[in-house]
Amino acid sequence: MKFVSLRRLSALCLKETRQILRDPSSGVIAFILPMILLVIFGYGLNLDTTRLRMGLCDEDGGPVAASFTAKLTGSTYFEIFPGSRAELDTLLETGVIRGYAVLAQDFSRIVDQGRETTPIQVITDGAEPNTANFMAAFMKNVWQEWRQTRAKDQGRDAVQGARVEVRYWYNAAAISRHYLIPGSITIIMTVIGAMLTSLVVAREWERGTMEALLASPVTRTELLLSKLLPYYVLGMISMSVVALSAVHLMGVPFRGSVGALLLVTTVFLLSMLGIGLLISSVMRNQFDSAQTTLNVAFLPAVMLSGAFFVIASMPAPVRALTYLLPPRYLVSSLQTIFLAGDVWEILIPDILFLTGTSVLFLTLTALKTVRRLDA
Numbered sequence: 001m002k003f004v005s006l007r008r009l010s011a012l013c014l015k016e017t018r019q020i021l022r023d024p025s026s027g028v029i030a031f032i033l034p035m036i037l038l039v040i041f042g043y044g045l046n047l048d049t050t051r052l053r054m055g056l057c058d059e060d061g062g063p064v065a066a067s068f069t070a071k072l073t074g075s076t077y078f079e080i081f082p083g084s085r086a087e088l089d090t091l092l093e094t095g096v097i098r099g100y101a102v103l104a105q106d107f108s109r110i111v112d113q114g115r116e117t118t119p120i121q122v123i124t125d126g127a128e129p130n131t132a133n134f135m136a137a138f139m140k141n142v143w144q145e146w147r148q149t150r151a152k153d154q155g156r157d158a159v160q161g162a163r164v165e166v167r168y169w170y171n172a173a174a175i176s177r178h179y180l181i182p183g184s185i186t187i188i189m190t191v192i193g194a195m196l197t198s199l200v201v202a203r204e205w206e207r208g209t210m211e212a213l214l215a216s217p218v219t220r221t222e223l224l225l226s227k228l229l230p231y232y233v234l235g236m237i238s239m240s241v242v243a244l245s246a247v248h249l250m251g252v253p254f255r256g257s258v259g260a261l262l263l264v265t266t267v268f269l270l271s272m273l274g275i276g277l278l279i280s281s282v283m284r285n286q287f288d289s290a291q292t293t294l295n296v297a298f299l300p301a302v303m304l305s306g307a308f309f310v311i312a313s314m315p316a317p318v319r320a321l322t323y324l325l326p327p328r329y330l331v332s333s334l335q336t337i338f339l340a341g342d343v344w345e346i347l348i349p350d351i352l353f354l355t356g357t358s359v360l361f362l363t364l365t366a367l368k369t370v371r372r373l374d375a
Contacts, residue, residue: 004221012218012226016200020230029196030238034188038242041184041308042177042250054078054135055088055100060107060119068103071146077138092125099124099135111150170255170339178253181246182334183307186327187298188242189265192235193272194279194297198289200227201280224366228273235269236262246338256337260347264333267354271326272297274361281368301327326357 020026056072058065073080081088081097088100104110104119111119122139124132171178204210213223243261246252275297283289303309304318305327311319322328329350336346 004219004225005217008218009222009225012222013229016226016230020234026196026234030192030234031241033191034238034242035245037184037188037191038181038245038250041187042181042246052078052131052135053081053097055081055083055091055097057083057085057088057100057102059105060103062108064108064111065103067150068107068143068146071149072101072142075138075142088123092123095125098128098131101139111147177250178339179335180308181250181252182338183305183331185239185242185246185334186268186305186307186330187301189235189239189268189330190272190297190301190327192238193231193269194276194293195290196234197227197231197273197276198279198283198293199286200231201277202284202286202289205284206286220366224277224362227277228270228362231273232266232269235273236265239265239269252338254338255341257342260337260342261334264330264337264347264351264354267351267358268326268330270358271354271361274358274365278361278365278368281365300325304328305331307331326354329353 056069058069072078081091081100083091083100085102088097091097092100100123102121102123104121107119120139120143122136124135126132201210204213239261243254247254276293279292279296280289283292301307304311304314304322304325306322307327311322311328314322333347333350336343
């Protein structure tokens, strides 16, 4: 007897493919939901700081302060609200502005004397620490640049102090969307791989068709492959759609090779398909399978993969846990392929780990799948 009958396997795959085409939820999860998530993560979740509302209180009122105010107002990062301290305090309390700068009454005198003291006070809303830190750092940069420019205009040597020139590698424009979208693709692949297959075997048990399969000559290997192959093809098609959308519609650079992308996606999908099939085989109920997949695969992929939250800032026990999660390695690989290229020093360890998890979960699924109704 053959271990795998290609005739039976092709018939089972055809049956599963027809089931996918007849089930509207499969198309929604595989194509509509990925595009929705891609738009939400690509445009709705934005870490770029642009046009922050900032107040400015000029207590000096002299031409030197006016020159600095012009420098600050010309920035594309802020929308300036002039006013007194009392007015700006009110705007800060009501959330109209995120902070304000105060030019001291002796601003012009301190600048003309060339003193190192900075006659600027910056008050920010500490409820948003990232925004507050950005505003403080921005004011320091504007102050240094303005002093350098003013010294040159007056024919004097530039003021002491090193001037830092920043260059961003791999994401020269520092656009957060280019960093977030590869991570969002990981979430999409997790949903497709784990969520769809978590319903497959459970659906067979609920509808009573599993008994007919167990009574047939179909082997355990044929049964698993028939559940695996159609959803693998569906996942690869979905990856092609979201990757093309990310590059051609959302402007994310793609500096790696298609072969590397297909290889990384394959080993990750096999891992997620294994998790989904294992959950489905254990639960035998679609609702329970979906809830378990949400907690086991989807939420850890969102919170602990490094797609949106920096792993280095997490507590040590949580950081250690992230090394056990397959999505962490796909995030690393996709960000490398899209932004840096085929850096195999990074890709090979990720691929090896994902291959190991694929073998583990598929083996566990095979062991759990038995040809008995009372299993």
